[in-house]
Amino acid sequence: MRDYNEYLQIVKDAISNLRLPAQPSGLYDPIRYALNCGGKRLRPVLTLAACEAMGKDPKSAIHQAIAIEMFHNFTLLHDDVMDKADVRRGRPTVHVKWNEETAILSGDAMLTTAGMLLAVKCGDHLPQALELFNGTAMNIYEGQQYDMDFEKRTDVTVDEYMEMIRLKTSVLLGCSCGMGALMADAPFETQVRFFDYGVNLGLAFQLQDDYLDTYGNPETFGKAIGGDILNDKKTWLLIMAMNEDKSGKIRSLLGPATDPDEKIKAVRSIYDELDLPQRAHELISAYIDTAIKCLDHMELSPEARSFFMDIALKSATRDK
């Protein structure tokens, strides 16, 4: 096994070696822009690492890894149009820098390009790789739809929320790991374990995201704290509070705030009363434990086990 940054370098090299056509530039420039967003490249790194953990050269899964990263950036691009988000990772989003038509069309082209990359040097794995990839994509659209549906509802249950984030964000981490194992000819059962590891990692990851948006340190988190509260975003914290706060206080705080800081403080104090920060940590730990148990059920070298365990533990304690 290599370390994270070595896999990351392989991913970066492959992305910069992608030869997208020059023309029409109105189609391909936004793709280059969306793809060169920096970031941890967690998904393709997981693919390469899972492939190597199963005994194959990680580069034998490089096209599939880049396909998943391309797909991931496509979902961000279209999500930003749907959410009317103006900024991503400190840069204007594609529909702001260009326009909405460009964002839609370039996103479509990224989705098709991801499908093309997936098939490159895929060999006999192609039918199964496509099934995993396309099935994951459908799950993600379903998750995004539920997320939009939930914005209009006030009776979302925690189970519904967990299923939504499983679909919207976690299965892609599962797919990333499973794809690497598949490309390494790992037995089907091992592919499934790797997939489950990724899904549980993803659930922990998203819950930690929710937690940091309300309880993070503004200096390390990189964006303003309390955005979810101000937007009444149906996170795990808000849904738990809406289900458990019988006084009706939390519902009375929803809606536009006259004093944003006051609203953040008031909502956070209800969360605190319900002991939600601590309970969030316990839930995150439980998903991390489940992820690590998946590793225990595979035949991994000590180095491979520690690589994936490290990622899981860090995702539960990260502060940005």
Add this chain to the structure above:
Amino acid sequence: MRDYNEYLQIVKDAISNLRLPAQPSGLYDPIRYALNCGGKRLRPVLTLAACEAMGKDPKSAIHQAIAIEMFHNFTLLHDDVMDKADVRRGRPTVHVKWNEETAILSGDAMLTTAGMLLAVKCGDHLPQALELFNGTAMNIYEGQQYDMDFEKRTDVTVDEYMEMIRLKTSVLLGCSCGMGALMADAPFETQVRFFDYGVNLGLAFQLQDDYLDTYGNPETFGKAIGGDILNDKKTWLLIMAMNEDKSGKIRSLLGPATDPDEKIKAVRSIYDELDLPQRAHELISAYIDTAIKCLDHMELSPEARSFFMDIALKSATRDK
């Protein structure tokens, strides 16, 4: 060979037998709506007919045929968002009936679903089918981008226009025919001939569309005549006129019209002076001739040859 309506019935049955999930309905209802738009289903019919013409049961290409129809309806859905079109085939478009986010997300799901359908019972043809399908999709996005670029330019050449419609609309007819031949194990050269037949058919088809929008019979055409003129749409007619009308008259007529009927009449009279209706007919006939020549270079049964010749000749003389 069967007749058109028999292939059409196979397509209709397959579409109504598609089992899309019920939930989330916000994602899948718009897909059902977009797919049940009626229409001639020319593309999947071409796939089935090409497959049978090459000696195989047309149903062995049914999933690939439906994949192409799904893809086609996806492009219409997203094009309508980009063009802000409110009506398609007499019904409100998806972004009007639902909203724009729904139209984007459901379109994405249609594109992925098309990819899934393509792989069903595709056997050893999968890599080549994907290459044909994905390559065609990229061409279509490029064509759509050029189409949007042309709206802002006044110096578009006829060659550029022909390349744009080849990409945006014709290659999908080529892909439809080539896919049927591929699924029937036809030799690669035959697949290419079938592809070329479809592309030339598509070019004739689009030019006839342009012609009918200005010179069609309002009673048979089904929508108002002159829409392209009122929108200054860069059709073959307008581009030819802009290139050949040295008086500058045509350019002075562009822009918002105080009297729409007057603008249509004035533009049409310039087209008439330049003999463009007649020259459009000649160009359409030339593409039809080329399409038919492609048929002559294949080993087709007399019935198969007449089926595809019939489609070509009808597309050049259709009035709606």
